[in-house]
Amino acid sequence: MAHLARTEPVLRRRAAYGALGFAAFSVFWTTAAFLLSRSPYHYSQTVIGLFGLIGAAGALCAIWAGRLSDSGLTRVGTGGFAAAILASFGLLELGGHSLAALIAGIVILDVGVQGLHVLNQSTIFTLGEETRSRINGIYITVYFLGGAAGSAASAWLYDMAGWSAVCTLGACIGVAALLLWLTEQ
Numbered sequence: 001m002a003h004l005a006r007t008e009p010v011l012r013r014r015a016a017y018g019a020l021g022f023a024a025f026s027v028f029w030t031t032a033a034f035l036l037s038r039s040p041y042h043y044s045q046t047v048i049g050l051f052g053l054i055g056a057a058g059a060l061c062a063i064w065a066g067r068l069s070d071s072g073l074t075r076v077g078t079g080g081f082a083a084a085i086l087a088s089f090g091l092l093e094l095g096g097h098s099l100a101a102l103i104a105g106i107v108i109l110d111v112g113v114q115g116l117h118v119l120n121q122s123t124i125f126t127l128g129e130e131t132r133s134r135i136n137g138i139y140i141t142v143y144f145l146g147g148a149a150g151s152a153a154s155a156w157l158y159d160m161a162g163w164s165a166v167c168t169l170g171a172c173i174g175v176a177a178l179l180l181w182l183t184e185q
Contacts (some may be wrong), residue, residue, distance in 0.1 A: 001134050008127055008135070013180070014120040015139050017078065019146025020177040021116045024085045026150030027170040028092060028109055029055075031158045040097060054103055058110025065118035074119050079181045081119065084112030086174025093167035109170075116177070117143075 004011065032051060036043045068077035088109035095102025124135050150173070157165045 001138055004131060004134055005138050011124055011127060011135055011138060013184070014124050015142035016180055017082075017116055017177060018120045018139055018143035019149075020173050020180070021081075021085065021113045021120075022143050022147035023150030023153075024089075024170050024173040024177075025109065025113045026147040027154040027166060027173065028089075028106070030151040030154045031163070031166045034158050035096065035163050041099075051106065054106045055110045057107045058112075058114035061111045061115045062118050065115040066122060068115075069119055069122040074123055075181075075184060077119050078116065078184075079178070081112045081115040082174060082177035082181050084108050084115070085177055086171055088112060089167045089170035089174060092170065093164060096163045096167075112174075 033045075033048050035041070036048045036051065037045075065077060065081070068074065088105045091101045091105030091108060095105050120139065121136075124139055125132060127135055154166050154169060157169055
């Protein structure tokens, strides 16, 4: 696996996209309950749990992302989904006081993260059928490391500086994904 990670630049790039996407996802979902349980919302645990259903909208974009990949539009789609991640955190910031903005931000974040993940996997699975499980192992390991880092950083940041700081962190992750995309050839 170490040899594959060293010799497959596409795998490294796609794993980086995956880590950034899952980090952004975790930044929001780790701290969403903190926001929703306090002013202005004061929602119960049951209502907060229902917000996860809003995120299911992201799963609906998987077919669309797959079609982008099949059409040779992976690069364009990658930029679009990275931009969606960035844009979502502007809405999520407004969601600190606006339920409509919060819901829109959740949908856009989940579409961006899920779409990027589908494009990542469709790309890495073309690298070699005989190495597919090892390639996926590398990708998923890096993906989850990104998610863990996003969770840890956002929980700490929320405690130290609040919702706006969490949204700034998420936006910075979106910027990093866009910068990575801009360096593609």
